[in-house]
Amino acid sequence: MSDATGIVGEFFSLQGETDADLLAMQVGDFYEFFGEDAETVAEELDLKVSQKSSHGSSYPMAGVPVDELTPYLKGLVERGYRVAVADQHETENGHARAIDRIVTPGTLLETTDADARYLTGIVAGDEEWGLAFADVTTGQFFVTSVDDRSAVLSELYRFDPAEVLPGPTVRTDDETLDRLRDRTDATLSLHTTEDFAPGRARHRLRDQFGAETIESVGMGDSDTTIAAAGGVLAYVEETGQGVLASMTRLQRYGAGEHVELDATTQRNLELTETMQGDRSGSLLDTIDHTVTSAGTRTLRAWLQRPRRSTAELHSRQDGVAALASAAMARERLREELSDAYDLQRLASKAASGSADARDLRAAADTLARYESVRNVVADASELADSPILDRLDGLDRSAIDDLARELDAAVVEDPPGTITEGGIIRRGYDEELDDLVERHESALEWIETLPDREQREHGITHLSVDRNKTDGYYIQVGNSETEKVPEYYESVKTLKNAERYTIDELEEREREILRLEEQRHDLERELFEALRDRVAQRAQLLQDVGSVLAAVDVLAALATHAVRNDWTRPELLDSRALEIEAGRHPVVEGTTEFVPNDLYMDEDRRFLIVTGPNMSGKSTYMRQAALIVLLTQIGSFVPARSARVGLVDGIYTRVGALDELAQGRSTFMVEMQELSNILHSATGDSLVILDEVGRGTATFDGISIAWAATEYLHNEVRAKTLFATHYHELTNLAEHLPRVENVHVAADESDGDVTFLRTVREGATDRSYGIHVADLAGVPDPVVDRSRDVLDRLREEKAIEAKGGSGGTTQAVFDLSDGAFTAGDGASADGSGDEMRDRIADRFGDDAEGVLEELAALDVNETPPVELMARVQELQDELDEG
Numbered sequence: 001m002s003d004a005t006g007i008v009g010e011f012f013s014l015q016g017e018t019d020a021d022l023l024a025m026q027v028g029d030f031y032e033f034f035g036e037d038a039e040t041v042a043e044e045l046d047l048k049v050s051q052k053s054s055h056g057s058s059y060p061m062a063g064v065p066v067d068e069l070t071p072y073l074k075g076l077v078e079r080g081y082r083v084a085v086a087d088q089h090e091t092e093n094g095h096a097r098a099i100d101r102i103v104t105p106g107t108l109l110e111t112t113d114a115d116a117r118y119l120t121g122i123v124a125g126d127e128e129w130g131l132a133f134a135d136v137t138t139g140q141f142f143v144t145s146v147d148d149r150s151a152v153l154s155e156l157y158r159f160d161p162a163e164v165l166p167g168p169t170v171r172t173d174d175e176t177l178d179r180l181r182d183r184t185d186a187t188l189s190l191h192t193t194e195d196f197a198p199g200r201a202r203h204r205l206r207d208q209f210g211a212e213t214i215e216s217v218g219m220g221d222s223d224t225t226i227a228a229a230g231g232v233l234a235y236v237e238e239t240g241q242g243v244l245a246s247m248t249r250l251q252r253y254g255a256g257e258h259v260e261l262d263a264t265t266q267r268n269l270e271l272t273e274t275m276q277g278d279r280s281g282s283l284l285d286t287i288d289h290t291v292t293s294a295g296t297r298t299l300r301a302w303l304q305r306p307r308r309s310t311a312e313l314h315s316r317q318d319g320v321a322a323l324a325s326a327a328m329a330r331e332r333l334r335e336e337l338s339d340a341y342d343l344q345r346l347a348s349k350a351a352s353g354s355a356d357a358r359d360l361r362a363a364a365d366t367l368a369r370y371e372s373v374r375n376v377v378a379d380a381s382e383l384a385d386s387p388i389l390d391r392l393d394g395l396d397r398s399a400i401d402d403l404a405r406e407l408d409a410a411v412v413e414d415p416p417g418t419i420t421e422g423g424i425i426r427r428g429y430d431e432e433l434d435d436l437v438e439r440h441e442s443a444l445e446w447i448e449t450l451p452d453r454e455q456r457e458h459g460i461t462h463l464s465v466d467r468n469k470t471d472g473y474y475i476q477v478g479n480s481e482t483e484k485v486p487e488y489y490e491s492v493k494t495l496k497n498a499e500r501y502t503i504d505e506l507e508e509r510e511r512e513i514l515r516l517e518e519q520r521h522d523l524e525r526e527l528f529e530a531l532r533d534r535v536a537q538r539a540q541l542l543q544d545v546g547s548v549l550a551a552v553d554v555l556a557a558l559a560t561h562a563v564r565n566d567w568t569r570p571e572l573l574d575s576r577a578l579e580i581e582a583g584r585h586p587v588v589e590g591t592t593e594f595v596p597n598d599l600y601m602d603e604d605r606r607f608l609i610v611t612g613p614n615m616s617g618k619s620t621y622m623r624q625a626a627l628i629v630l631l632t633q634i635g636s637f638v639p640a641r642s643a644r645v646g647l648v649d650g651i652y653t654r655v656g657a658l659d660e661l662a663q664g665r666s667t668f669m670v671e672m673q674e675l676s677n678i679l680h681s682a683t684g685d686s687l688v689i690l691d692e693v694g695r696g697t698a699t700f701d702g703i704s705i706a707w708a709a710t711e712y713l714h715n716e717v718r719a720k721t722l723f724a725t726h727y728h729e730l731t732n733l734a735e736h737l738p739r740v741e742n743v744h745v746a747a748d749e750s751d752g753d754v755t756f757l758r759t760v761r762e763g764a765t766d767r768s769y770g771i772h773v774a775d776l777a778g779v780p781d782p783v784v785d786r787s788r789d790v791l792d793r794l795r796e797e798k799a800i801e802a803k804g805g806s807g808g809t810t811q812a813v814f815d816l817s818d819g820a821f822t823a824g825d826g827a828s829a830d831g832s833g834d835e836m837r838d839r840i841a842d843r844f845g846d847d848a849e850g851v852l853e854e855l856a857a858l859d860v861n862e863t864p865p866v867e868l869m870a871r872v873q874e875l876q877d878e879l880d881e882g
Contacts, residue, residue, distance in 0.1 A: 008034050008054040010097060020084035020102050022076060027088065030063040038062040045075050067418070070110045077108045080187045101240035105187045106163025107136050109241060109352055114293040115300060116140070118159045119236065120186070121228035122152060123167035123196055124176070130167075130224030132232045133159050138297075138344035139246035139351075139543055141232075144253050145225045149176055150262065150677050156184050157263035158304045160272075163187045165231055167196040191235050198223040201230020208233055209250045219252060245351035248540045259306040259633050260650030260681065264674050268653040268689075269626055270587070271303050283627060286587045287636070289560040291338040294345075294546055295553030302554065306633035308647055310572055315387040316555065316635020321569055322386035323559035324637070329380035330556055336373045337553050341366040343546030347539035350532050357415035357424040357528065360535065363542070364407030367400050370545055373552065388555065391548050399541055410531050419528050422521050433523050440516040443509055447473065450506070460484050462498075465506075473510045474500040555635075562637035565589070570632045570643035576685065577602040578629065578720055582641035585624035586631065589639055595758035596641070599625050605741050607714050609731055610724040611765040612745030617758045618724040619655070621745065622689045625722060626651050629687055648720070652678040653689040675709060684718040691724045703727045714739055731764035 004012055007027055011034045015023045022040065024031040033041045034052060038060040042049045052061040064072045069085075076083050082104045086097045106119030121132040129152050133142040142159075146152055156164070164186045170176050171190065180188060194200060205214055205226060219225050229250070237244055267275065274281045284303055290296045307313055323330045341362035349355035374392045377383045415424045427434055451465045454475065462478030476498050477485055489501040535542070561567065582596035595617075601608065610618050628638045632645040654674045675693060682688050693706045706727055713721050714737050723730075734740045744765035745758065 004054040004057065004059065006054055007032070008052055008059050011035075014084075014086050014097065014099055018084040018099055018102065020082045022081050022083045023086060023099075024064075024069065024073070024083055025086040025097060026066065027063070029066050031066060031069050031085070032061060032063040034059050034061050036060075040081075041072075041076065044079055044081075045072055073103050074108065074110050077103050077105050080105060082187075082189065099240075101242075102238070103241070104163055104189065104239060106134075106161065106165075106189075107236060107239045107241045107243070108162070109137055109243065109348060109354060111137060114296040115160070116297050118161040119163050119165070119232055120156065120159065120161035121165045121167065121196075121232040121235075122170050123224045123227040123231070124169040124173060125224040128222070128224055130222060130226070130228040131155055132225070132229035133161065134232050134236065134247065136236060136241060136243045136246075137348050138546075139243070139248060139348050139539060140251070140344075141229070141247050141249065142251050142253060143219065143225050143229050145222050149179065150681075152176075153179060153184075154260075154262040154266075156180070156186070157266050158261065160184075161186045163189055165189055165191045165235055167227060167231060168193045189235075191231055192238075195234035196227045196231040198227050198230075201227045201234075204230045204233050205250070208244065208247060213250050219250075225252075242352040243348045245536050246348040246539045246543075248543070253305075257308060259308060259630070259648060260652075260686075261304065261306070261630075262652060262677060262681070264655075264677070265626075265651055265653045265689075266304065268655040269623060269630070269651075271630075272300055281587065283587055286590060287558065287561045289557035290553045291334050291557075292340050292342070292550060292553050294340075294342050294550035295337070295557065298547075298550040299554045299557065302634040303630070306630055307635070308633065308649060310647065313572060313633060313635050313647075317569055317572075317637075319386055319388045319391075319552075319555040320559045320562060320635065320637055322383050322388060323556050324563050326380050326382035327563070329376060329383055330559055333373065333376045333552070334556050334560075336369060336376060337549060337556070339365070340369060340549050340553075343367075343542040343549070345546075347536070347542040347546075350536040350542075351539055353529075353532065355532055355535070356417065357411055357419055358417065360407055360528075360532065361411045361413070361415055363535070364404055364411060366549075367404035367545065368408065370400050370404075370549070371397070373549065388552060391551060395544055395548060396541070399538075400545060403535070403538055403541065407531070407535070410527070419525055420521070422517075422524055425524050425527055430523070430527055433520065433527060436516055436520045436523060440513065440520055443513045443516060446509055447506075447513070450475075458484055458486060471500060472502075473506055474502055475506065476500050558636045565639065567637035567639050568642060570628070570638050570640075570645045572632070573644055573646040575602070576606070576646045576720065577644060578625070578646060578687075579642075579644040580625065580628055580640050581643070583624055583628055583643065584639040585620050586627055586639045588620055588624075597621055597624075597758075597760040599760075601720050604739060606718060606739040607710065607721045607723065607737070607741070609710075609734065609740060609742050609764070610722055610744065610760075611726070611728065611731060611742065613747050613765075614726075616745040616747060618745050619691055621760055622691065622722040622724060623653075626653065626687060626689050648685055648687045649683055650681065650686040651689075652682050652686060652719075653691075654678060654693060655689070655691045672705075675705075679709065679712060679717065682713070682717050682719045686717075686719040688713060688717075688719045688721040690721065692726065693723070703729055706730055707733070710740070711737070728764065734764075 011023065011025050011032070014025060015037070022033065022037045024033060026032075032038075038049055039062075041047055042060075042062045047062045047064070049060050049062050051058045053059075073083055073085075082102060084099045084102045086099045089096050089098070104119075106117065108117060111117055116135045117137050118133045118135050120134075121130075123130040128145045128147060129149070131144050131146065131152065133155075134140070144155070146155060161184070164180060164184065166177065166180065166188060177188070180186075195204075202214070205219075214226070219229075233244065233247075236247075261271075266272070270282050272282050272284045273279055279285050284300055288296055288299055290299055323333070341359075343363060343366055346355060346359055346363050349359055370392075374389070374397075377386070377389050377392060383389065410425060410429050412424060412426050416422070425433055427437070447465060451463055454460065454465075455463050460477055460481050462481055464476050465473065466476060467473045471492055474492055475489065476495075478498050482499050485499075485501065488503060490503065491499060492502050493500040578599060578601040580599040583599060584594050584596050588594060599608075599621075610622065612618050624639070628640060628643060629645055629648055630651060631638045632643065633647060654671065671693065675690075678688055678690075690709070693702075693709055706723075706725060707730060710723060710730060710733055713719060714733075718739075731742050734742045741762070742764040743760050743762055746761050747765075
């Protein structure tokens with residue numbers, strides 16, 4: 001392709017200057033893609049491919065109109081592509097093109113999604129990992145440091161970045177890169193090694209945020225954190241998006257501020273999406289009654305980063321309580337907020353120069369609405385003394401009002417979609433522009449009245465004045481009256497039914513109009529861009545206003561849900577107690593008739609072993625406890641008659657590992673890794689949820705691991721723990737460990753029918769209901785009936801006869817009294833009974849002996865249940881086939 005010339009050659013030349021995946025090059029009114037880029041874009045976005053000839057060769061070409069580039073860019077970037085954009089610039093010698101920006105998944109501004117869009121830098125050190133999270137759409141910039149790779153993955157899951165920049169130390173760690181690829185959908189982008197150097201990064205951070213900021217947020221001694229943040233800033237600058245001006249605040253967060261939620265826990269509790277990856281059915285979807293996109297984004301952040309500050313949580317609770325008690329004011333407040341513009345994102349758009357007149361008009365209306373929102377709160381007696389008014393009064397209302405007035409005075413009520421159309425600036429905003437507009441309109445008025453004057457003066461009925469790109473302004477006269485045309489009319493074009501003319505005065509007026517139009521548009525653009533720059537300089541104010549309005553939106557949403565669903569305000573405790581009366585699962589209660597349950601834990605009752613039938617509600621009971629604690633620590637009301645909650649420093653869960661199976665990691669390995677993380681990470685102030693630990697391995701191994709984990713959590717970690725298990729042997733621990741208690745989910749059995757009561761009671765369950773669950777699941781009746789027969793014999797310690805095919809009984813017997821397996825006339829299955837083998841061979845074929853030998857070799861107590869069932873099924877299939 002290097003032989004290409006002209007436009008195509010220029011495209012490939014520019015393509016060689018960037019490491020972006022694709023290049024969009026402006027050619028007049030279109031952005032064009034050539035070669036493989038054209039084919040890729042056409043396939044991804046369903047564009048038509050044509051051919052462009054150059055230097056005797058033909059190249060694929062696809063293009064989109066200049067005004068329609070944004071949605072196509074968004075589509076490509078959201079598919080993980082990095083797209084370089086080369087704009088066309090006018091020069092004295094014609095056109096010149098240069099790459100002005102690179103749009104990447106983490107630097108995409110043109111997004112309508114409510115969720116934050118983070119660009120993340122990761123740097124590994126000897127003792128810590130540095131992380132930086134920047135949302136270019138809002139200007140938010142967070143930094144932190146963590147101790148290990150597992151914590152890195154948890155933070156990635158928490159922030160869900162669109163793009164990750166692994167620092168040079170991370171790139172050399174194959175395991176970390178593999179885990180990043182496995183556990184995040186983010187695009188991994190390699191960036192210049194030098195920009196992660198602590199010295200260069202520190203200098204860049206000082207330029208961006210100020211030297212005092214770095215020290216005040218506690219980053220001075222953290223080279224890894226500084227390196228990660230500096231790498232992110234350098235990458236944003238390199239892309240040319242121009243959003244650095246919106247990044248005005250550096251925020252450091254640490255373990256002491258937020259509840260630790262590892263990636264497994266966030267997934268298991270289905271905070272923002274279900275196990276299947278859907279938003280519907282998640283906790284976020286259930287409680288999200290926000291009316292603004294910024295509110296939705298804030299609620300998601302609260303759920304993923306619950307707080308440990310009692311003062312902040314009391315403030316949020318007070319706000320929710322006030323709004324819950326003021327129904328009319330709450331609805332007026334939500335109505336006012338519903339039209340609020342996303343000011344956090346406007347700040348970034350203004351800084352990048354991409355904000356248009358409609359953006360600034362919406363900003364003017366939203367800033368003016370701030371005072372209306374405040375008045376709704378101040379005028380309601382239930383809200384006037386609440387922290388909500390404190391939040392609203394905490395900003396510089398005078399500065400807000402000044403900016404709102406300036407924007408309102410500058411931008412018309414209904415501006416056009418692009419600033420090139422003109423008609424953006426209001427009359428009275430600029431005297432010079434007003435003068436140009438007045439002269440321009442006067443010239444246009446002369447044109448508009450010209451037909452009437454000419455008709456009267458010359459008696460021509462069919463005379464009109466119009467304008468087009470080819471002829472400019474002209475006078476058109478019908479052929480039937482051309483003889484009335486005066487001599488000073490100069491003919492410019494002959495049509496089939498008319499003649500077009502011009503006159504000196506018309507040409508003079510046209511030149512004046514064109515000159516005034518150009519001056520008017522140039523000045524209007526200059527005024528608008530200056531206004532937009534002033535807005536960008538007030539990015540911090542816009543972000544603060546947007547943040548407060550979003551928080552008020554979230555509080556109103558939580559109050560709305562609390563009122564509609566009879567939620568109650570939890571009491572925050574300084575102790576480690578957890579007392580829930582008639583608690584419910586916040587999501588499940590909306591889809592079924594829910595049976596509430598109590599939960600009581602304190603210093604003397606910190607470990608509950610939960611037993612009961614499958615499908616009876618054990619997992620729901622434990623998850624609802626975790627979710628009630630989590631909701632408490634975002635400041636929400638909770639689904640319970642009452643709740644007293646001692647704040648936790650972390651919530652850890654181990655429930656299942658189905659997704660990792662597809663990645664080649666065994667169930668047991670995933671289970672042990674998650675258990676290991678909990679045992680290393682949890683503290684005495686944590687809440688731990690364990691569901692069936694040990695079931696991924698052989699029965700004896702599983703019991704042993706579950707037993708040892710229980711002892712360690714009880715004796716060493718001392719975390720509040722709920723442990724659901726089918727290993728009834730574990731219930732004996734309550735007699736030996738002082739803080740362990742048994743609870744069970746009750747079931748009622750009458751005349752062979754079992755009813756799950758969904759009620760949690762004290763003590764351990766006295767039996768299992770697996771066969772009943774199999775019946776409920778639709779297992780064929782003959783299998784269920786046979787299961788009951790075998791179970792009865794097991795309970796009575798009687799021998800079990802193995803049934804054969806066609807309803808017969810094969811004389812193969814397992815005698816529970818001595819564990820012997822016999823067949824036929826008492827012949828042993830170890831090979832001493834030739835007659836037995838002959839009879840089995842006659843019945844099942846030559847493969848039967850091998851099947852028997854494999855069956856006899858299976859050690860039930862040393863084989864995981866799932867593996868055992870699968871192997872028995874295989875042996876049964878072999879017999880059926882024989």
